[in-house]
Amino acid sequence: MSTLHGVGDVVAYLPYELGFTPHDSVVLIATHHGRLQVIARLDVPPDEHATVAAVHLLQPVEQLPVDDVIAVVYDAGSAADRFVAAIRRRLRHRGVVLSHVIHARDNRWWAAACSCGGCPREWTAPSAEGDVDAIAERVLRGVAPVADREALAGELDQRYPEVAVAVWAELDRLERLGRLESLEQLAGEAGPRVGSEAATDALARVLIDEGCPVSRLPVGVLAVATGLIRQQPVRDAVLAWLMPDLLDPGLRPLWPSLQDRLGPSPTARCPDELFGDRARTIAGRLKEWVQCLPPEGAVPVLLLVAGLHWAMGTGAVTVMALERVLRADPDCQLAQLFDAAVQEGLRPSRREDRRPA
Template sequence: MEQNEESHRVPDRITLGGPADIVAAVPYILGYHPSDSLVVLGLRDDPPRLNTAFCRESAPADTDADHTAAAESIAETLRGDECAAALVVGYGPESDVAPQVRAVRGAADREGVPVREALRVADGRYWSYVCESAECCPPEGVGYDPSASTVAATAVANGLSAWPSLSSLRDHLAPVGGTRRARMRAATRTAEERGADLLGDRPPRGRDAYGPRFRAEGVRAVREAVAAVNRDAPPQDPGRLAWLGVVLGCIRVRDEAWTLIGRESAEAHQRLWREVLRHVEPAYRPAPGSLLAVSAWARQDAALADAALERVYEVDPDYSMAVLVHRALRAGVPWQGYPPESLQAVWPLESP
């Protein structure tokens, strides 16, 4: 997963009737309100619907070559996804947005995917790069109130939500620091020693050869943590958090936690695994980050799931559970429990 360019599966419940609807819909398509970004929506004709979306974060150091490379990658994907047309929305000042829009329009045109609308959004107004009529698209832009849009109301009614910004989403999962981090380092060393004692003279060969004693203690720790969060008392003690991080290194223990996530319990699991993810040492992030992504997926919060997977990939880009969940999100697979049957055939569970 690249950090500044990500594809998003687009919900099928939003109907776009014009520029104002497009601007109102984007936050619910991405799951957050974008800023200093370029958003590209791919459309199919048969049946008429939004198919996929890209959001590329702008950076001050971006060059024309960067814009061209990104545009070509997006255009190739639009063609590969059999999109018949595209919509482009840039957020930020004209000097930043215009070169990116030009690059995407040119690349998409070369791939045979025409851009039907291209907009710039800033300071509560939008401008069209396609419409030349001063009556509907005046030089000073068109003011809009996304909260008053029927698109926003429809999105919310269908269970969609939007974080205030991408940075707020990332801050929500930021690792703890300061004294708390120092206590976690010490607690992790203690937890690792405890795990080593359970393994005895037989250290694991491979990722899940932990033995029955270790697995039993790990499953017990997971179930106790889930029970605690269901009582609205998530674990906060560094020792318990560090121990959860260590035992989740056992695939069987992690999968036990996965099986406990359901639609009704997903909110509690989301709180639990966020707490663990933010506290554990980096090496132990992949399992709780992936469990958090599953919990968010069950609650239709793809943006949070993506952000959790981003934390995982910072440590282990090949962590199999994260890759599985990422594929499901990109394919638009609806939450079906553990794990989606449609994915089991192509991605078998790891053996104990």
Template structure:
């Protein structure tokens, strides 16, 4: 789900909106239902969900989608289904009804497939013929404006997921060796055997050996913890300086950073310096793709946070999917994933990381659904 705080696109017709959706999401949707929410005359939010399987009740997913959109302080919305009528019509109807129940005006309900769009609400054959209205996104002025503004629409969601997939081949072999060196370096720093527990016994997902979240600097050997904090702060700051100068980290720098990020005090320092800048997204994308599998939780979650802050909700979602597939109990990823699914505004996390931050999200998770 995407906040659309990006260069403005002028949308004056259903064809313009259909052309704009891929740039709002970051990819061309297929077998999907999309809700584009507006406040006044401005698009403020775009949310996408998969079409339900044939025969499945679209109601629960429709109500969830409507609740997410209602949290955006929108006035109205347009529903767009992508796919054949047999799968789209019932879902679009259910989403429209759910939006009406939460007090949003449904401006239009469209179906898009095979280069044509249909309106479920327009009955005027001169503007909405029964055979659908053809459109060419490549020829649209909206598409041209989006490309000129630097926005990208990938072919599909799989192409977006590929942007956060791990590197293989020689890159993976080089990173494996670099990570062995980084673990040895950390062992010298902490006095622990290579690959053994870190200060405070924190595991690779940021949990101590006993499984309870804790900050490595709050337990264990104090000198070792201070050494980790100092090394982590230096590594994070160096990484941001290099990235913002347009320089790519070498293998040893990435490996050292990923090993240190397993300590929550280091991860939280990195988090405090991460915003929605393009450089932040580029840094954490590169680190995530090069990190060894057991060390992906922190860089993947930091990428998701940066993408979310910048309005690239779809990128945040695929980053979190990768993290949670390998580290399902990584608490920060779980909280961010829940926030994205509920349409929580990124501004809700202003001031994070802080002691109250996770508690705020947990309280919001316990709020009853409207």
């Protein structure tokens, strides 16, 4: 991963990391020995809730080795003073320095507190995006921040209602013909037996076929893939493939033909970068799959979205996906488990060198 040089680079890069431009919020950037550990964001709370909100925001930070923290206050000005003071007190109690307090608004920033002595004390433009290698890498991969958090949440809305109606009608037809029973057999403990080629083709085309957008796949392919992913064993096997450092793929393996087609986990990284293009590509295809389903039928795919984005460190999308799952199915135990872990700031990995959510 490219290095960020200075606070100006950090301010320019944050929307690309979060996926949206923050507003009326505080973002914490925590590092250890100069390496990024966690980025956490929270809306600026009322003054009377500042202490409780600081505890909540710092939960992921307190799970990790951290020696420096930068706070970036978006659009809030003095309204965030008590919140920042509560953050500073809690960090000081732990022996961690809040080295910078940055105010950002309308693509400009200034430092209200600065330990490096090199930050501007009046409004100035951040580093030019074209000069920040980390941003250039994101742009080359087609990553661009949306205007705000609501726009990011909109990426999980249904966008192809005609496709959703057709997929659900095809699923109903398969059920009436007894075809879903064979799909359940494919999802059994022993792996697929009948029709495995069709099942493998359907899931692989939805997940990794970059040659065709998900919304333009044949309805039959989308219906088979959706019927399969509704089966818990299949959902769990795909989820373990997406985030193997948290879920042991050996306990719920993909069937061999699907494993051969999908290849290694998209969150298996090279030594020099966190995640490659495959993780981001699959994350985009999962979102598009959600957009092709009725909200009540998108729950298993939303769980895949949550799991992959948690493994990638994109906490905002993780939380949004889990909120939608729990709204549609309040009793979903896996979503409850994921939500509790995310709220506690737990890492989705057993390895020390992985990003937190």
